[in-house]
Amino acid sequence: MADQEKDDDQPLLMAEGLGKSYGRLIACRDVSFALYPGEVLAIVGESGSGKSTLLQLLSAQLAPSAGRVSYRMRDGVMRDLASLGEAERRFLFRTDWGYVHQDPAQGLRMAVSAGANVGERLMAVGWNHYGRIRDTASSWLERVEIDIARIDDAPRTYSGGMRQRLQIARNLVTGPLLVFMDEPTGGLDVSVQARLLDLMRNLVSELGLAAIVVTHDLAVARLLSHRVMVMKGGRVIETGLTDQVLDDPREPYTQLLVSSILPA
């Protein structure tokens, strides 16, 4: 327990002076922050604010033009993501990290069964006992509230909300420490969103996951995150405790964002 606490005092991921430009176009600039184990950070801002670029930089899917991202590997050493070999990067993606896409079709294999979608991640980390893989896959389907009777169906036969829940199961089955989420509730009906949010919120707190969630929906940020970064024009313009930024916004743009929410 004492070790655990000591561990939690060390950042899991750090961004330092991170930026990305495409020629003269600056997509994101000078982003620095530290993310600690178990912490959920929301990145909010309108389309074009640079939040998705930032998520891709943080998850090593895009190389930065400036600055760096480092991540604490299982041996406790902070490593610059740019310095990782291909095998180490793949290891991160298969085990330590999850990535939930807005469009489940990007994160799932639509033509293979739901069970295989979940089981595949396990096989990639060396599981080879068919029975155990299937058992684990079904228990994960249950956790994300998918009827076990649908385990052999392909996700293309699933509704949007089910697909998103399946994508979450596929990501969490290997016990990652950090999950990146890109507009995880985008494109879903409001009632489906509420269910998904509640599910994600519980899973994140039960598993003690750290997460970085990109969303344009402030309600999602409020429900899921501890901390929030507000982006505009590629910069982080305001950052702090989520309820503080949303209830007592300081920057003009944040005040505009908060005041633009339609009352339900």
Place this chain on the structure above:
Amino acid sequence: MTAMIELSDAQKSFVMHLQGGIELPVVRGVSFHVVSGECVVLSGPSGAGKSSILKMIFGNYRCGGGRIGIRHQGKVIDLAKAEPRQVLSVRRSTIGYVSQFLRAVPRVATIDVVAEPLIVNGTSRAEAREKAGALLRRLNIPERLWPLPPSTFSGGEQQRVNIARGFISDLPILLLDEPTASLDAANRAVVVELIEQKKRQGVAMVAIVHDDEIRQEIADRIVDVTSFAAAA
């Protein structure tokens, strides 16, 4: 006795950028302290800044100057300058807050809404639910409502769920924003009892109550917020 909460010269103003950047002063020079087992009631007309002070002590509003000392895990931490992680840690193990309105997560059962603060601190689900049930029963929320999300409940019922959620943890500091506003006499009496019980356990409390009778019953000291008026 050591102060659990000590505000000195705290201030708050809002800058409204959408209204041409006008500055709205709320309070300044806020200085008072609260010791264990004491309930301090903030008084003053509405708009005087009572809720803003409470929100600053909880770290929900930023503090524009001065100091908000909170005794947290044996040390004093200045919440006016604390990092988000520290504020979260203070909320987990030191300060509880009963807001005026329940902000419930859709779809979550009442019993779990109430049990959640305990579960977050590592209590087993079964034990947390048992305590939650006991509190809900005491606050006269019928058992058949426990599995339902509170969003469909009446105002008074929601407030009682909120109170149960706020009172379930054994935190050394509790902030109460109008805990009895929409309750009937019987339930108001239950809340007064709960507050008395917290006092005996040594909890330091700051409360806002408009009802004179309730204020008489729970207040050990009254701090008049109008003396912190910031209007120029």
